[in-house]
Amino acid sequence: MNPLLLLHAFPLDHRMWDAVETLLTGFPGVFAPDLPGDLVHGEPSLEAVADAAAEQLRAAGIERVVVGGLSMGGYIALALLERHPDLVAGLALIDTKSTADAPEALANRLRIADEVETSGTVDAVRPMSGVLLGETTRTLRPEVTAVVDRWIGEQNPAAVAWCQRAMAARPDRTDVLRAFDGPVRVVVGDEDTVTPVAAAEHLVSAAPHARLVVVPHAGHLTAIEDPAAVAEALSELLP
Numbered sequence: 001m002n003p004l005l006l007l008h009a010f011p012l013d014h015r016m017w018d019a020v021e022t023l024l025t026g027f028p029g030v031f032a033p034d035l036p037g038d039l040v041h042g043e044p045s046l047e048a049v050a051d052a053a054a055e056q057l058r059a060a061g062i063e064r065v066v067v068g069g070l071s072m073g074g075y076i077a078l079a080l081l082e083r084h085p086d087l088v089a090g091l092a093l094i095d096t097k098s099t100a101d102a103p104e105a106l107a108n109r110l111r112i113a114d115e116v117e118t119s120g121t122v123d124a125v126r127p128m129s130g131v132l133l134g135e136t137t138r139t140l141r142p143e144v145t146a147v148v149d150r151w152i153g154e155q156n157p158a159a160v161a162w163c164q165r166a167m168a169a170r171p172d173r174t175d176v177l178r179a180f181d182g183p184v185r186v187v188v189g190d191e192d193t194v195t196p197v198a199a200a201e202h203l204v205s206a207a208p209h210a211r212l213v214v215v216p217h218a219g220h221l222t223a224i225e226d227p228a229a230v231a232e233a234l235s236e237l238l239p
């Protein structure tokens with residue numbers, strides 16, 4: 001039985017997995033680090049996060065893990081798969097994509113990183129819950145919006161800038177997924193406008209052993225909006 005590594009979305013932290021974790025049974029251990037601070041402190045690099053995660057897992061005597069990554073966490077999961085394929089027993093790619101940023105999106109990331117750093121606040125990313133959460137959640141569950149707003153507001157500006165720069169530098173990793181022989185679950189909220197269902201279908205078409213799970217009435221943060229659906233998809237990756 002393999003432990004589970006959970007990699008969170010931007011601009012959030014490990015707390016976004018709390019509800020999922022309470023629903024999981026069967027994994028002998030769950031690791032949900034805060035990124036990047038629990039793993040690395042150097043130059044912005046998703047690859048450095050992946051390497052540090054691999055190093056920490058191996059130092060704990062873990063040779064194989066199931067990896068679940070939501071959005072930015074999915075980008076890191078694919079970097080881990082590329083650099084440490086022997087570690088990855090199964091993969092849940094949740095509200096994420098394997099492609100690199102288009103030039104405009106990349107420039108926008110660097111602009112936001114500069115703004116956050118210059119202001120020393122997270123003001124530039126504070127409105128993001130309006131994009132990350134699905135329309136149904138925003139309309140019917142204001143308490144969820146309030147929690148996500150609070151979590152975003154509590155992020156460290158330096159970490160927010162770091163993550164934006166690291167994400168901006170990532171390559172297309174579709175071929176990495178194509179070469180993966182293990183089981184993959186691709187999860188996406190049907191109201192996700194950040195990495196929409198088409199991005200999930202692209203992942204499924206690349207991965208040789210993937211199953212698509214479309215979560216109804218959820219946006220980009222399925223782990224928060226419908227933790228049971230995400231916990232079930234992760235549990236399917238237990239041997």
Ligand code: MLT
Pocket residue numbers: 008009010011070071072073167194220
């Ligand atoms: C996330 O949810 O991690 C971000 O939306 C990812 C991104 O900015 O590409």
